[in-house]
Amino acid sequence: MKKNPDSVLGMGNALMDILVRIDNENLLKWLKLPKGSMTLVDRDKAIHILNRIQSLPKSYAPGGSAANTIRGLAALDTPATYIGSTGNDELGEMFKKSMSDEHVTTILQHSDNPTGHAITFITPDSERTFATFLGAATELSAGQLDRFMFTGHRIFHIEGYLVLNRDLVIRAFQLAKQAGLEISYDMASYNVVEENKNFIRELLTEYVDIIFANEEEARAFTGKEPEDALEELAATCKVAVVKTGDSGSLVTMEKETYLIRAIKAESLDTTGAGDLYAAGFLFGYVNGMLPEQCGKIGSLLGGKVIETIGTRMPAEIWEQVREQIRQSIED
Template sequence: MSRVLGMGNALVDILARMENDELLKKLNFPKGSMQLVDAETSSRVLQEIANYAKEQASGGSAANTIHGLSCLGVSTGFFGKVGKDELGAFFKKDMSENNIEPKLLESDHASGKAVALISPDSERTFATYLGAAVELSAEDIIDELFHGYTHFHIEGYLVYNQPLIEKALKCAKEANLIVSLDLASFNVVEDNLAFLKDMVAKYVDILFANEEEAKAFTSKEHKEALEEMAKHCNIAVLKLGKKGSLIKHFESIFEVGIIPANSIDTTGAGDLYAAGFLYGLINLLPLDKCGAIGALLSGNVIEVVGPKMETDRWDKIHTELEKLRN
């Protein structure tokens, strides 16, 4: 049986919808970026949105993907670090309630949180305080962590701790797991380009990137970017938002469309696409079907605020999934 282990920053998402983008200018946050902030800046952002309507959900890129896989019926686990606080307890409870094995370490410091500032056009900009999540270290990676798993999904956000991500990728490959990496954010790629290219070439089987991340990784766009990505791994997946996605495996390129959707928040769209794609792969479906399942999940999650979907929406997804599998 296939089992997927995810590893990433264990964060609680605080989601706030903005009436315009003036706050981004005030905070000097590039729209659509992920900004790593300190505790003081995080508090300032929370003060700025004190009167906004807000929602809370366990988050972090890899955790969102693992949650999606679990909702599709895949056996999963998640490795990360949280604080011994209310947010940490919230994160762990959410994992357990969704049948995800919480392989969580605990810290005396505060749990990480990501404030998602959602623009009127549904684009989101993150102010991320890593807190306890950043304390995950290479020494925490042990061989036993990967026992019983067949796949390993990791987020690019961890790349700021290069010894950690390198040891995790190396151990996963030595344990014969299929490794997938989501590049996470264009500024993350720009800051760690040489290292990321080295890691992908050595250890990564499946590489996920959106247009901006792919451009940062390859200095190219669209199919040229896809071709360049595919030189470094077995399967390259380029997510193009409203234009669908492109997948390359050896000499084959697949173009995948989208489903009609009323987008209100793109938080989790890429993460849920990865969940759908990996689900298809685990079930030995053709790569165009894997992409179509990714599109099904991402098209649904952008119709809700945050990276989580309610049970009745998942029921509809499962109905559509049966049609796609046949």
């Protein structure tokens, strides 16, 4: 298959995000979920929670870090494909349909376990409490990958949570390199970085071309503050990005470093900000834009998504984003 010059392939934990607005903390107390926490739950607890919220109004969107990035790229009219694992159930069908509706091609393996999901309870003060069941998402295996999945793309983007399955990541990176893809890696969580530092260092040295980290992840990996951490990351990767929250981001490409300022935004929900930053940056990158432009588009997407509850931005917001990108290219 001929390589599409701007096609991006992603792989990650396939989750359905379920957002539930509640009037008070009573349900959280009853479910024994500490307000503001992120709790990993087992299958029985997940079923119990789903049954309890069955009658409540809720919204759904496909989730998981890499899925959010791939959806963002598709919304910018970039050919996008996603590899993941779901269950043979209603949420699995919902994940597949939602991704398809957002113009993402999916390569989904199926498990007897239920589809992974992250239930987000939002109280009137806008604080979020998470109950996450990984389920089928973690059952993607190295043996399920083949070279044909990686053919015809420009970039392979992976979320850092997958380093918990080392055989899967190494197999994916080997296949991506054999197919001539550049590899983009988002560190995803400082906890994951701390627990897998040596393995991640091997990946960066041997495979990774583009690295995304926030300042906590960069510090966990290097023990250094953002600018010095960026320098260390850039020593092994072609492109290094360290996101610094309200301060913006730092980008090093071709030995040049750029400071990208954050856009002004009214933060309602920071979920997916880093994922959408990566989407904007990679959009600029595959379209041959200058590093500063890539960072600015990343900053634009990251700023827009935090003004929305959840990671699914309305169509009119995406149209505004596309128009702003067009204007920035013309300028």
